[in-house]
Amino acid sequence: xxxxxxxxxxxxxxxxxxxxxxxxxxxxxxxxxxxxxxxxxxxxxxxxxxxxxxxxxxxxxxxxxxxxxxxxxxxxxxxxxxxxxxxxxxxxxxxxxxxxxxxxxxxxxxxxxxxxxxxxxxxxxxxxxxxxxxxxxxxxxxxxxxxxxxxxxxxxxxxxxxxxxxxxxxxxxxxxxxxxxxxxxxxxxxxxxxxxxxxxxxxxxxxxxxxxxxxxxxxxxxxxxxxxxxxxxxxxxxxxxxxxxxxxxxxxxxxxxxxxxxxxxxxxxxxxxxxxxxxxxxxxxxxxxxxxxxxxxxxxxxxxxxxxxxxxxxxxxxxxxxxxxxxxxxxxxxxxxxxxxxxxxxxxxxxxxxxxxxxxxxxxxxxxxxxxxxxxx
Numbered sequence: 001x002x003x004x005x006x007x008x009x010x011x012x013x014x015x016x017x018x019x020x021x022x023x024x025x026x027x028x029x030x031x032x033x034x035x036x037x038x039x040x041x042x043x044x045x046x047x048x049x050x051x052x053x054x055x056x057x058x059x060x061x062x063x064x065x066x067x068x069x070x071x072x073x074x075x076x077x078x079x080x081x082x083x084x085x086x087x088x089x090x091x092x093x094x095x096x097x098x099x100x101x102x103x104x105x106x107x108x109x110x111x112x113x114x115x116x117x118x119x120x121x122x123x124x125x126x127x128x129x130x131x132x133x134x135x136x137x138x139x140x141x142x143x144x145x146x147x148x149x150x151x152x153x154x155x156x157x158x159x160x161x162x163x164x165x166x167x168x169x170x171x172x173x174x175x176x177x178x179x180x181x182x183x184x185x186x187x188x189x190x191x192x193x194x195x196x197x198x199x200x201x202x203x204x205x206x207x208x209x210x211x212x213x214x215x216x217x218x219x220x221x222x223x224x225x226x227x228x229x230x231x232x233x234x235x236x237x238x239x240x241x242x243x244x245x246x247x248x249x250x251x252x253x254x255x256x257x258x259x260x261x262x263x264x265x266x267x268x269x270x271x272x273x274x275x276x277x278x279x280x281x282x283x284x285x286x287x288x289x290x291x292x293x294x295x296x297x298x299x300x301x302x303x304x305x306x307x308x309x310x311x312x313x314x315x316x317x318x319x320x321x322x323x324x325x326x327x328x329x330x331x332x333x334x335x336x337x338x339x340x341x342x343x344x345x346x347x348x349x350x351x352x353x354x355x356x357x358x359x360x361x362x363x364x365x366x367x368x369x370x371x372x373x374x375x376x377x
Contacts, residue, residue, distance in 0.1 A: 028303045028310065028325045029377045030338050030363070035370040036077055036085060042066045042099075044346050046364050046371055048353035049104040049113045052078050053131045057355050059085060059364065061371055062100040062117055062348070072100050072119045074126060076133060077371075083357035091126060094138045095119025101197075101348045105148035107157050108177055116159060118143035123159055123171075123179075139171060139179045145348075149200040151209045152228065158182075162198035165189050165215045185211055187220040187233030197347050199248040201257035204281045212259060214246035214347075219259060219275075221282065234281065238273035239288045240265050244316070245347040249300030250309050252276045253330035261286070262295040262313060264345075270295060272313060272324070274332070292337050293318045297349030303361050303376065312352060314365050316345040321365050321374065342368030 038061050045062035052058055059077040072095035075088040093100070098120035107114040112128040117136070123143045124136035145162035152158065156173040163169050166189040171179035199212040208224040218237040222230040240263030247260045256277040263271040270293050273286035295313040303310045308326040313335075315322065321340045324332040343349070349366040356362055356375050363374040 027377065028323050028336070030374040031377055033338065033340055033372050033374055035341070035367065035372055036061075036088075037370050038063065038075055038088070039369060040066060040073075041369055043344075043366050043369060043371070044099045045102045045117075045348035046351045046366050047102040047104050047115070047348075048351050048355060048364065049115070051076060051104075051113055051115060051126075051128055051133050053112055053128060054079075056081075056083075057353055059355060059371065060102055060104070060115060061088070061366075062102045064099045065095065065097045068097050070097075071095060072098070072117065072124070074102075074115060074117055074124075074133070074136075079355070085355075089132070091133060091135065093117055093119050093124040093136055094121040095124070096121065099346070101145045103146045103148045105157055107148060107159075107173070109156065116146045116148055118146040118161065123161060125159075125179075141169060141181060144196050145198045147198050147200045149209055151200055151211070151224070153208075160198055160200050160211060162196045162213055165196050166213070166220075168198055168211055168213055170211070183230075185222055185230055187213070187222065187235070189215050189220065189235075190217060195244050195347060197246050199246070199259075201248045203257055203259070203277060205256055205277065205279075212246075212248065214243060214261060217241060217243055219243070219246055219261060221259070223281065234284075236261070236275050236282060236284065236286070238263055238286055239271050240269050244296040244345060245298050245349075247298035247300045247311070251300060251311055251326055251332060253308055253326060253328075258282070260298055260300070260311060262298055263291070264294050264296055264316065266293045267291075272298070272311065272332075287331070289324065289332050289335075291315075292320060292322050292335060295322070296343070296345050297347055297366070299350035299352050299363070301352030301361055303352065303363075305360070312350055312363050314340070314343050314346075314349045316343060319343060321350070321363060321372070323363070338363075338374055340365050340367055340372045340374070342370065344368060
């Protein structure tokens, strides 16, 4: 029996990954995985957005420096007219030896998608200009993770930065398109495990955006009040001792943002915990779903086109990405797992998007020196 949090792994192919059969109403099945080579052992993050202005989805990879002689970098795999991807364009960042995270959105309000990359030196902002991303503008300060949102509803998108366990900086964008550190939010946390992420969503259905941070053994949420201040932090703890990653989205079918935490243990302790939104906030008691060994990165999106969001988990050291399809009952179905080579422990390891042009969302995963593409059948 596999127990504990060590996440011991097999060597070679994944065998007997599927503990049950997903609902026949939704397939969510995939072709054999294929890869894009990044050439870096420090491939930390993946995202998908049109950053070349041609209406086609491009694939982004965030690279941490492999050693102290390098800096962080952003790779752009631009989609070609035939829906394939060639060699990437590499854009140097400012960060030194450290992981990176990615966020995408129109930061400057020109209708084009930009990229924010959290690095050891701060947030590198890559603005889209003339069909490509320009060299980054650095927003300095400790940055473990970053989100993009108009959190104060002034019509300008802001940077929300995870600055370490129990600390989030809100950089409100000014009229001159700069990002001074405007607000610092803190919360008491019981550990210093360095696996933090930051999220912005309306967690209590009052029409205002709130802030959440996940950390080594749970997450905290601070709700934004009508006067612009933030309520005291509410803490959410999952079913296990080690939370490697989180995701936010509606996985219960009520169109409200839920919080999902992974529990990075071997079976039977491996799990994903869903803190469903209820009246006034998130339910303090999660719904616990069994998982394949060592779930780390999480992503939420509608894979099957039925209007319900599904959940994808990457599995550290276990060569797999698993899919939970949301059922009509508002619960997640039994997971099915798909072989992916070289899955690491990156929290920003997954993305869901149609990158093959067939109208069906695909799953992308960080896979050591590559990006894996699982194309839906």
